[in-house]
Structure formats: C-alpha cells, structure tokens
Amino acid sequence: EDVVNRIAAGEIVQRPANALKELIENSLDAKSTNIIITVKAGGLKYLQIQDNGTGIRSDNLDIVCERFTTSKLSQYEDLQEINTYGFRGEALASISHIAHLTILTKTAAAKCAYKASYEDGKLKGPIKACAGNNGTQITVEDLFYNVIARKKALRSPTEEYTHIMDVVGGYAIHNSHVGFTLKKFGEKTDLKTPINSTVVENVRIIHGNSIARELMEIEIKDDALKLSVHGFITNVNYSHKKGVMLLFINHRLVDSSSIRKAVDSVYSTYLPKNSHAFVYLSIELDPKNVDVNVHPTKHEVQFLYEEQIIEKLKACMEAKLLSCNS
Ligand code: ADP
Ligand code: MG
Incomplete structure (x- = not known):
C-alpha cells in the first residue's frame, strides 16, 4: 500500500x-x-x-x-x-x-x-x-x-x-x-x-524597474459570465529572454493553454518578433465553473464559457496595447 x-x-x-x-x-x-x-x-x-x-x-x-x-x-x-x-x-x-x-x-x-x-x-x-x-x-x-x-x-x-x-x-x-x-x-x-506591499511594487522588486514602470492595468467585470479579471501587462519587455506569464484562477497559480494561446495571439499582432512581455492576470470565476482536475500532474485548468471569457480578455488587452502603441 x-x-x-x-x-x-x-x-x-x-x-x-x-x-x-x-x-x-x-x-x-x-x-x-x-x-x-x-x-x-x-x-x-x-x-x-x-x-x-x-x-x-x-x-x-x-x-x-x-x-x-x-x-x-x-x-x-x-x-x-x-x-x-x-x-x-x-x-x-x-x-x-x-x-x-x-x-x-x-x-x-x-x-x-x-x-x-x-x-x-x-x-x-x-x-x-x-x-x-x-x-x-x-x-x-x-x-x-x-x-x-x-x-x-x-x-x-x-x-x-x-x-x-x-x-x-x-x-x-x-x-x-x-x-x-x-x-x-x-x-x-x-x-x-514587505508586508502590505502592492502588486506594482512587488513586480519592481522581483522583475526590476524597467518592467514595473511599463505596467498597464487590466480590469474586467462581467456579471453574466460571473467573471472578474484584474491584472497588469506590459507593452514590451526586452530585458527578459522569456516573457513572464503569471496566471491565477481563483487565487491559485495555474496554467491554461487556451489563455496562454490567447495572450500569445494578442501580442503577436502588437509586438515585434522575438520580444516578450510581462503578463499577470488574476481571474475570478464562479468555482462551479472551474475544473482544475483535468490532469493531476499538470496545473492545467479548464473552465466554462471559455470562448466568451477569452474574447473579453483579448479585447481588453488589445485596447490597452493599441492605446500605448498609437
Ligand atoms: P488541505 O489544504 O486541502 O486542507 P493539506 O494536506 O494541504 O490539505 O493540509 C491538511 C490540513 O493541515 C489543513 O486543512 C490545515 O488544517 C492544516 N495545515 C496545513 N498547513 C498549515 C499551516 N501552514 N497553517 C495552519 N494549518 C495548516
Ligand atoms: Mg492544502
């Protein structure tokens, strides 16, 4: 046993x-x-x-x-x-x-x-x-x-x-x-x-000032989808070899290939090739709509209304990136 x-x-x-x-x-x-x-x-x-x-x-x-x-x-x-x-x-x-x-x-x-x-x-x-x-x-x-x-x-x-x-x-x-x-x-x-710090301050401490000063806030609320998103993204991050992608769903650090794909596709339109961004997203969903047990060894999550949620996310990120690139 x-x-x-x-x-x-x-x-x-x-x-x-x-x-x-x-x-x-x-x-x-x-x-x-x-x-x-x-x-x-x-x-x-x-x-x-x-x-x-x-x-x-x-x-x-x-x-x-x-x-x-x-x-x-x-x-x-x-x-x-x-x-x-x-x-x-x-x-x-x-x-x-x-x-x-x-x-x-x-x-x-x-x-x-x-x-x-x-x-x-x-x-x-x-x-x-x-x-x-x-x-x-x-x-x-x-x-x-x-x-x-x-x-x-x-x-x-x-x-x-x-x-x-x-x-x-x-x-x-x-x-x-x-x-x-x-x-x-x-x-x-x-x-x-430190205790009682802020997200931006902690990004500065962990990833450096060049990223922290570029952060743009992301905020989505959708009652029908029982969705709320809060996060920060950068326009571009030349200083990292890899980008940073931090995804929390209902306060758990997880991975979602569909969200990862959506984020990549948004950036592929707005960033020069081979450059990378910092992305931190905290997504809150009705727990009933989330399934984290897709595969116990992966930290991959699946959730309901995925298509609608991803559309909202892409639209919000695109608007941010467009506003700073114009
Ligand atoms: P779960 O978190 O799902 O309850 P765990 O195996 O992670 O199961 O922990 C078992 C239990 O041990 C928790 O429910 C909690 O009561 C207790 N426990 C574990 N770590 C801590 C901690 N750091 N402080 C207080 N209680 C803890
Ligand atoms: Mg536990």
Missing part, C-alpha cells in the same frame, strides 16, 4: 516547486502575513516554510498527514468549492510519502509549540512540546528519497531553484499584502517583499 501511495504522491508532486506551492497555499489559508522559505539544493535536500498563521492545534497533529484530512470542508456546500482547490487534504499526506516531513507549530491559544515528524502519512515518534512562535514551520527533507524514477527525471538543483523562484515570485505578486522571503540555507536572501 505504501508503494502505491508513494507512486501516487510522486505523480502529484513532480518537483520541489509543486510541493512548495501547496505549502504556500496552506500558509495563506492559515491567514499568514509573513512567509519565509529556506531551500537547500533546489529544494531536493531541504525545503522549509515558516509562517505566522493560525497554527495547527496539537490534538490535530496526529492526523494532519493522513489522506483527506482537511480543516477546510466544514459544510456540505463547501463541496462545491472543492473544484477551486483541486485535491483536498492530500498535500501534506502526499509529501509525507515521498519525503521526511517535520511540523513545528503553535496556535495563539497554546502555551507552547509542538513538533512532530511524519512518514508515509503517519506520525513518526512522539509529538514533542517545545519553544516556538505562533504559526507553522514545515520542513521537507530528502524529497523523492524513495522514488528513484522521479529523482532521475529531475533537473539540476539550479533549475529546480529557478522553478521555486517563479512560484514564490508569483505568489508574492498575487498576494502583495503578505511578506515573502526566499533564501538558500545559510546564504543571503534572494527575494524579499
């Missing part, structure tokens, strides 16, 4: 950045305002996330890494929201099957912090009382130590680290009220955004 769980977990968590994304979302769900991430060897050796959120009550610590353990489905209606988030109660369980996982956590009401280690979804050893701040620190060590095939398929720690940078940068831009810090263990900080 453990082998099956391990294979399943390796499918969901394909690389350190996938695990980190789940952990960041947990920290955000726990209302954290400051999130500090520390990495060794591109997250393969060591990936730690420290937040200042609600913490986990000690009497829940024995079950948090069991499959389908979630504190986020209290009501039947919540089941309808399940699509927004995809898997429920599977992130910690999955990670515990393919890494050494340690949780150190303290709720505001608790007198002290508690520390627990996990293996294959179960507690490993006793829960220990210890000193600690309010919030949760999750440490993932030796990711894929027991999944040889996955380990072989991975790129270098350097490449894994760039994926981690992209995920942290994306969440920092989207959640500009939350402070994010990313560093390699024992080294200087690579990325740091």
Whole structure:
C-alpha cells in the first residue's frame, strides 16, 4: 500500500516547486502575513516554510498527514468549492510519502509549540512540546528519497531553484499584502517583499524597474459570465529572454493553454518578433465553473464559457496595447 501511495504522491508532486506551492497555499489559508522559505539544493535536500498563521492545534497533529484530512470542508456546500482547490487534504499526506516531513507549530491559544515528524502519512515518534512562535514551520527533507524514477527525471538543483523562484515570485505578486522571503540555507536572501506591499511594487522588486514602470492595468467585470479579471501587462519587455506569464484562477497559480494561446495571439499582432512581455492576470470565476482536475500532474485548468471569457480578455488587452502603441 505504501508503494502505491508513494507512486501516487510522486505523480502529484513532480518537483520541489509543486510541493512548495501547496505549502504556500496552506500558509495563506492559515491567514499568514509573513512567509519565509529556506531551500537547500533546489529544494531536493531541504525545503522549509515558516509562517505566522493560525497554527495547527496539537490534538490535530496526529492526523494532519493522513489522506483527506482537511480543516477546510466544514459544510456540505463547501463541496462545491472543492473544484477551486483541486485535491483536498492530500498535500501534506502526499509529501509525507515521498519525503521526511517535520511540523513545528503553535496556535495563539497554546502555551507552547509542538513538533512532530511524519512518514508515509503517519506520525513518526512522539509529538514533542517545545519553544516556538505562533504559526507553522514545515520542513521537507530528502524529497523523492524513495522514488528513484522521479529523482532521475529531475533537473539540476539550479533549475529546480529557478522553478521555486517563479512560484514564490508569483505568489508574492498575487498576494502583495503578505511578506515573502526566499533564501538558500545559510546564504543571503534572494527575494524579499514587505508586508502590505502592492502588486506594482512587488513586480519592481522581483522583475526590476524597467518592467514595473511599463505596467498597464487590466480590469474586467462581467456579471453574466460571473467573471472578474484584474491584472497588469506590459507593452514590451526586452530585458527578459522569456516573457513572464503569471496566471491565477481563483487565487491559485495555474496554467491554461487556451489563455496562454490567447495572450500569445494578442501580442503577436502588437509586438515585434522575438520580444516578450510581462503578463499577470488574476481571474475570478464562479468555482462551479472551474475544473482544475483535468490532469493531476499538470496545473492545467479548464473552465466554462471559455470562448466568451477569452474574447473579453483579448479585447481588453488589445485596447490597452493599441492605446500605448498609437
Ligand atoms: P488541505 O489544504 O486541502 O486542507 P493539506 O494536506 O494541504 O490539505 O493540509 C491538511 C490540513 O493541515 C489543513 O486543512 C490545515 O488544517 C492544516 N495545515 C496545513 N498547513 C498549515 C499551516 N501552514 N497553517 C495552519 N494549518 C495548516
Ligand atoms: Mg492544502
């Protein structure tokens, strides 16, 4: 059974950045305002996330890494929201099957912090009382130590680290009220955004002033489609070899090949060949209209009214690009 769980977990968590994304979302769900991430060897050796959120009550610590353990489905209606988030109660369980996982956590009401280690979804050893701040620190060590095939398929720690940078940068831009810090263990900080910053300021911090000063705001509201879009795009970005495309649907960093195609086609008309743009779009849809589970290993999303939504998006972006190119 453990082998099956391990294979399943390796499918969901394909690389350190996938695990980190789940952990960041947990920290955000726990209302954290400051999130500090520390990495060794591109997250393969060591990936730690420290937040200042609600913490986990000690009497829940024995079950948090069991499959389908979630504190986020209290009501039947919540089941309808399940699509927004995809898997429920599977992130910690999955990670515990393919890494050494340690949780150190303290709720505001608790007198002290508690520390627990996990293996294959179960507690490993006793829960220990210890000193600690309010919030949760999750440490993932030796990711894929027991999944040889996955380990072989991975790129270098350097490449894994760039994926981690992209995920942290994306969440920092989207959640500009939350402070994010990313560093390699024992080294200087690579990325740091302040608490209560703004999207534009965080783009400046992460992608530089030449992009930040070019940002044009995108805003769409459509009640009939139950759609709202907020974002920023640039006219052109010569300084990056690749463009930047950050897409959040209902606050999850996702990929959508149809939106990607639409964005590319808009730019192909307005930009010189081989130049690239910065695109950040936060799209909010009725959760009932979103299906994130098209393919568990991809972060590809499908949604209803796709054609209409894409038409709106293209029209809005074209108008912006036209206004600054004329
Ligand atoms: P889900 O997020 O779908 O509920 P997870 O496996 O990601 O499932 O997390 C399981 C549970 O562990 C969460 O529902 C939450 O109660 C708790 N948890 C995980 N991470 C944190 C955190 N950083 N702060 C507070 N609680 C957390
Ligand atoms: Mg989660």
